[in-house]
Amino acid sequence: xxxxxxxxxxxxxxxxxxxxxxxxxxxxxxxxxxxxxxxxxxxxxxxxxxxxxxxxxxxxxxxxxxxxxxxxxxxxxxxxxxxxxxxxxxxxxxxxxxxxxxxxxxxxxxxxxxxxxxxxxxxxxxxxxxxxxxxxxxxxxxxxxxxxxxxxxxxxxxxxxxxxxxxxxxxxxxxxxxxxxxxxxxxxxxxxxxxxxxxxxxxxxxxxxxxxxxxxxxxxxxxxxxxxxxxxxxxxxxxxxxxxxxxxxxxxxxxxxxxxxxxxxxxxxxxxxxxxxxxxxxxxxxxxxxxxxxxxxxxxx
Numbered sequence: 490x491x492x493x494x495x496x497x498x499x500x501x502x503x504x505x506x507x508x509x510x511x512x513x514x515x516x517x518x519x520x521x522x523x524x525x526x527x528x529x530x531x532x533x534x535x536x537x538x539x540x541x542x543x544x545x546x547x548x549x550x551x552x553x554x555x556x557x558x559x560x561x562x563x564x565x566x567x568x569x570x571x572x573x574x575x576x577x578x579x580x581x582x583x584x585x586x587x588x589x590x591x592x593x594x595x596x597x598x599x600x601x602x603x604x605x606x607x608x609x610x611x612x613x614x615x616x617x618x619x620x621x622x623x624x625x626x627x628x629x630x631x632x633x634x635x636x637x638x639x640x641x642x643x644x645x646x647x648x649x650x651x652x653x654x655x656x657x658x659x660x661x662x663x664x665x666x667x668x669x670x671x672x673x674x675x676x677x678x679x680x681x682x683x684x685x686x687x688x689x690x691x692x693x694x695x696x697x698x699x700x701x702x703x704x705x706x707x708x709x710x711x712x713x714x715x716x717x718x719x720x721x722x723x724x725x726x727x728x729x730x731x732x733x734x735x736x737x738x739x740x741x742x743x744x745x746x747x748x749x750x751x752x753x754x755x756x757x758x759x760x761x762x763x764x765x766x767x768x769x770x771x772x773x774x775x776x777x778x779x780x781x782x783x784x785x786x787x788x789x790x
Contacts, residue, residue, distance in 0.1 A: 499554055
């Protein structure tokens with residue numbers, strides 16, 4: 490059986506789409522379709538069910554993928570790393586949200602750059618979860634950090650850590666609304682405070698209000714900036730309230746630059762995932778970065 494046909498088959502199986510598989514393989518969609526048909530003739534059974542959006546593997550297709558994929562991944566590892574396993578020449582392409590990647594992931598991973606015989610070069614790009622996962626699927630990144638768990642077999646996700654969200658503002662706002670008042674009066678008082686957010690849809694504030702108050706925020710965004718570090722800076726300057734990850738505002742809270750306006754018994758959490766293309770953890774530099782971030786995350790939670 491032709492290994493090229495098996496490689497195309499496994500890629501389609503993981504991607505769930507001839508079109509996406511073609512992009513990953515650098516082939517045209519007709520070429521991918523032709524290779525799958527050839528393999529189906531050799532096997533004597535259909536491997537995929539064609540649907541309006543993508544394909545679904547048959548039971549025979551799932552069985553073949555289960556048997557073939559590990560061996561193909563091992564061959565890719567040999568091809569990618571070379572016989573001398575000179576991993577110091579490899580480059581890790583990382584993608585993730587700008588704040589978490591800059592404040593957490595990159596400082597941890599830079600410890601792995603420049604080690605004799607085991608280090609790797611590091612390249613990073615920032616984006617939201619949708620952009621990051623699309624780039625990873627298309628082969629632009631090796632490792633992604635995402636707040637969304639991807640679906641399908643093309644990508645494999647591992648929970649990395651949870652971040653606690655905190656409702657904060659400059660001290661003068663806390664004094665104005667009486668932040669120590671009973672919970673039943675807290676939400677109406679908070680509606681008096683302008684909102685600082687990363688998007689007009691108020692994703693952080695809306696999630697907090699839904700989780701803690703079981704409602705929607707009434708105040709619109711007064712200051713909207715697409716970076717949580719800028720949101721914190723604006724909050725410190727007195728622009729209004731914001732919902733921020735605790736890791737990002739912990740120092741400002743300790744200094745008293747901002748104060749927590751509310752301390753719910755169960756604070757809202759958001760989970761980060763480490764995501765790779767299925768099979769690529771066979772590559773040493775990706776596996777090492779993946780493991781290193783998981784170890785580092787034990788101190789982040």
